[in-house]
Amino acid sequence: MEKWYMLTVVGADRPGIVARLARELFALGANLGEASMLRLGGNFTIMLMVHTDLDARALEARLAPASADLNLRLHVDPIEGRLHQHVQPEVRIRVHEADRAGIVAEVSEALADIGFNILALDTDVAGADDAPWYVIQIEGVAPSGLEAVAAALEPLRGRGVELGVEAIDTMVG
Amino acid sequence: MAVLEILRWPDPRLRQPSLPVKEFDEELKAFIRDLEDTRRAGPAAVGIAAPQVGRQLRVVIVDCSKTRKPVPNHGHLVLVNPEILAWEGHVLGREGCLSVPDYTGNVLRAERIRLQAADADGSIHEYDMEGFEARAVQHEIDHLEGLLFLDRVVSRHSDVFRRKTSK
Numbered sequence: 001m002e003k004w005y006m007l008t009v010v011g012a013d014r015p016g017i018v019a020r021l022a023r024e025l026f027a028l029g030a031n032l033g034e035a036s037m038l039r040l041g042g043n044f045t046i047m048l049m050v051h052t053d054l055d056a057r058a059l060e061a062r063l064a065p066a067s068a069d070l071n072l073r074l075h076v077d078p079i080e081g082r083l084h085q086h087v088q089p090e091v092r093i094r095v096h097e098a099d100r101a102g103i104v105a106e107v108s109e110a111l112a113d114i115g116f117n118i119l120a121l122d123t124d125v126a127g128a129d130d131a132p133w134y135v136i137q138i139e140g141v142a143p144s145g146l147e148a149v150a151a152a153l154e155p156l157r158g159r160g161v162e163l164g165v166e167a168i169d170t171m172v173g
Numbered sequence: 174m175a176v177l178e179i180l181r182w183p184d185p186r187l188r189q190p191s192l193p194v195k196e197f198d199e200e201l202k203a204f205i206r207d208l209e210d211t212r213r214a215g216p217a218a219v220g221i222a223a224p225q226v227g228r229q230l231r232v233v234i235v236d237c238s239k240t241r242k243p244v245p246n247h248g249h250l251v252l253v254n255p256e257i258l259a260w261e262g263h264v265l266g267r268e269g270c271l272s273v274p275d276y277t278g279n280v281l282r283a284e285r286i287r288l289q290a291a292d293a294d295g296s297i298h299e300y301d302m303e304g305f306e307a308r309a310v311q312h313e314i315d316h317l318e319g320l321l322f323l324d325r326v327v328s329r330h331s332d333v334f335r336r337k338t339s340k
């Protein structure tokens with residue numbers, strides 16, 4: 001019986017990681033689902049839905065040679081995977097500031113308190129070593145509405161945090 | 174009342190450019206009624222273009238008067254042979270399409286446009302549009318050229334913030 005797995009991969013970034021893994025998976029007869037593949041701090045990271053009749057250990061074993069060649073750490077978890085389950089984000093939040101200590105915790109706690117569901121969160125560090133600044137971008141679903149999100153984050157604004165909250169109105173046509 | 178079948182990508186007919194309307198006759202009006210019935214029958218769509226139902230004709234309908242959050246709009250518009258005369262600014266926004274189910278993505282569009290189009294009777298009108306309505310019109314006119322928003326989607330990581338500040 002075919003099952004879904006989440007394949008997690010991390011390793012020093014270099015060209016050819018995606019090509020090699022995708023080729024190996026195709027050769028195994030596996031199908032790919034939704035994925036996030038990103039360079040983070042010089043590492044290449046992959047979270048990839050894989051659909052196959054192999055069990056988790058066999059899948060890991062079959063990918064082991066490629067993983068060793070590319071010096072990757074690779075991990076397979078069985079998941080309850082389903083496609084075509086997209087949830088539309090309703091709100092986008094941008095936060096940027098120059099001194100981040102605790103900012104992700106504070107923002108995400110304030111959002112959790114109002115039942116906000118984070119669908120995607122990216123953080124990045126820009127600037128320079130001696131003057132870094134931080135950008136957080138969040139997209140999610142706000143059952144209590146846009147104003148509740150703005151109100152929940154308002155206390156942060158007074159402490160040098162710049163933030164923007166806007167509705168994502170998807171235009172369908 | 175006739176609800177027409179909506180073509181879905183990768184139907185090759187969605188890739189064909191549409192032809193200008195020459196006859197503003199009863200047949201055109203009947204088709205526009207069917208196109209509107211089709212727009213209303215499906216999931217909440219603010220616009221629809223003739224090629225989405227397999228007619229390669231330069232006809233679109235846009236109605237941004239009933240969005241969840243009110244936006245500047247010109248009401249219910251039938252736009253025949255529409256032409257964008259001027260563009261200004263650019264803004265990223267999320268789009269979906271009746272012809273591309275279960276997928277949405279961010280697309281860069283002009284923030285304001287000046288539009289010229291005929292109505293169902295052939296009278297020419299000009300409109301100054303902005304934001305959501307301007308986005309809807311650009312999306313629909315793309316359909317007339319055989320383009321889909323899929324051709325214009327940008328990565329979530331080429332984010333709004335950077336685009337706005339780096340210009």
Ligand SMILES: [Zn+2]
Pocket residue numbers: 172173269270271272312316
């Ligand atoms: Zn469309």
